[in-house]
Amino acid sequence: MRTSPRLVAGVALLAAPVAAAVPSAASAAPAPTAPAPSVAAARALGLTGAHAADLKAAPDQKFTVVGVAVDRDGTSHTRMVRTFRNLPVLGGDVVVHQSRSGAYEGTSGTLRSAPSPTAPKVPASKAKKSAAAKHYKLRDDGALVVEARTADHQPHLAWRFRTEGKKADGTPSRVYTSVDALTGRVLFREETIKTDAGDGKGLYSGTVPLQLTKSGSSYQMKDPTRGGTLTGDAQNQSDFCILTFCLWRAPTNVFTSSTTHFGDGTNANRASAGVDAQYGTNETWDFYKEVFGRTGIKGDGKGSSNRVHYDNNYANAFWDDSCFCMTYGDGDGKQLAPLTALDVAAHEMTHGVTSATANLTYSGESGGLNEATSDIMAAAVEFYADNPSETGDYLVGERVVLPGFGRPALRFMDRPSKDGKSPDNWSADLKNLDVHYSSGVANHFYYLLSEGSGPKTINGVSYDSPTFDGKPVSGIGRDAATRIWYRALTTYMTSSTDYKAARAATLNAAKDLYGAGSTQYNAVAAAWTAVNVS
Incomplete structure (x- = not known):
């Protein structure tokens, strides 16, 4: 939970497209x-005019070369895609075959007739209703295309929409749907995520879906759908770093299996902890992408890596910017178990998000806000994942504590003081506390903003949140509270933001999202007052 300081620590391919309009004429000497x-490529483009009938070409079309293969005997095969009146023709790709001398030897393609000018009769706003699917979300407003991948291979003017969701087994799904712009019927659906799907059984998460990478005859715990995120075994070794220079780093030996199954839910199988770490990373990735449109920790689509089984009796976990990785210890077996639970994974991954945005300094009040941000998003990810094995709650680390720890969780967001060290409300002494305790004020604010004050039971967990002045506070729901905090973090907070500035940042965020004077805006102000930040 970052409870210690962060480690500081024979075929030739054409390189560029070549395009030509139709018709055109060209000649080349053998x-x-x-x-x-x-x-x-140039010769192939020159042949499109003379062989327009074979290519189903027309004056309003344009071909672009996307690849060339040249055989040893000099025969060439030029692959081209086309547009019609600047609209992409899907299913209109062709391969032009030429002899060594450049003589035309035919084409390969499926388009049966050239597109003809038409105008849409069905507007995009109506067509998208046909593209919608249960449990999928529309991600764009549609774009006109010529769809020719239908069974008849005829060109159809169509609206194309992107939808995203999950399959029944949890596999991410991205489907493009083409709807006839003349009739409104669905012409074609295309799934664009292609994976080696598998599963794993973790220590905490139960049996969960995993996206794998096939390597030879085995499978790697490496997810090509989430930026290549991977999980490996540190083999109980540790890093040796001096300031920002590491003389040695513990390995990240990627887990592999001869089947598509990993782990058995026990510590005896070293991959079980890896399943939890990979699953936690996956759910956090999906949460940030679906809720905020953020793809990956830095928003650049690149995945991170996980190391499990770090060191011996290491009762901690940490995020390290220098290796863009998360590291999990196996716990000490007395107070803490392996720290690969879902909320721990989301907590550590969020340290990377904070580093890439507000970069809150990890000390004083800004450090408390840094740590609280990870707790806040960890709770949001738990609820988002909706995994019955790791039910969403406002506790931190409840799955990794053992009876010897003395309390049922590491931290309590409804009443932070239940851990014996975190304050429920702001005071001038806050800046002198460890960041894991000064975070309590922001955690309490988030709980009150989400759920309100007073006793209640959520997912079987009992809460009873007080307020500084004894006045009741009404919540606005977890989704709105989370969106406000994220916008404040990414838009208004800076490296030295303290609690007073955090109040201003979240009010600005609420104003942006819901309007000044809105219920949400007023609730933000009330929740801060309830923790003595005014």
Whole structure:
């Protein structure tokens, strides 16, 4: 939970597209040797006019070369895609075959007739209703295309929409749907996520879906759908770093299996902890992407890595910017178990998000806000994942504490003082506390903003949240509270933001999202007052 300081620590391919309009005419002298790909591409484009009938070409079309293969005997095969009146023709790709000398030897393609000018009769706003699917979300407003991948291979003017969701087994799904712009019927659906799907059984998460990477005859715990995120075994080794220079880093030996199954839910199987870490990373990735449109920790689509089984009796976990990785210890077996629970994974991953945005300094009040941000998003991810094995709650680390720890969780967001060290409300002494305790004020604010004050039971967990002045506070729901905090973090907070500035940041965020004077705006002000930040 970052309870210690962060470690500081024979075929030739054409490189660029070549395009030509139709019709056109060109000629080239036979080459005595195998042509270069660029030469073959230029010749192929020159043949599109003379062989327009074969290519189902027309004056309003334009071809673009996307690849060239040249055989040893000099025969070339030029692959091209096309547009019609600047609309992409899906299913209109062709391969032009030429001899060594450049003579035309035919084409390969499926388009049965050239597109003809038409105008849409069905507006996009109506067509998207046909593209909608249960448990999927529309991600765009549609774009006009010529769809020719239908069974008849005829060109159809269509609206194309992108939808995203999950399959029944939890596998991410991204589907493009083409709706006939003349009739409104669905012409074609295309799933664009192609994976080696598998599963794993973790220590905490139960049996969960995993996206794997096949390597030879085995499978790696590496997810190609989430930026190549991977999980490996540190083999109970540890890093040796001095300031920002690491002389040695514990390994990240990627878990592999001869089947698509990993772990058995026990500590005896070292991959079980890896399943939890990979699953936690996956759910956090999906949460940030679906809720905020953020793809990956830095928003650049790149995945991170996980190391489990770090060191011996290491009762901690941490995020390290220098290796863009999360590291999990196995616990000490007395107070803490392996720290690979879902909320721990989301907590650590969020330290990376904070580092890439507000970069809150990890000390004083800004450090408390840094730590609280990870707790807040960890709770949000738990609820988002909706996994019955790791039910969403406002506790931190409840799955990793053992009876010897003395309390049922590491931290309590409804009443932070239940851990014996975190204050429920702001005071001038806050800046002198460890960041894991000064975080309590922001955690309490988030709980009150989400759920309100007083006793209640959520997902079987009992809460009873007080307020500084004894006045009741009404919550606005977890979704709105989370969105407000994220916008404040990414838009208004800076490295030295303290609690007073956090109040201003969240009010600005609420104003942006819901309007000044809105119920949400007023609730933010009331929740801060309830923790003595005014």
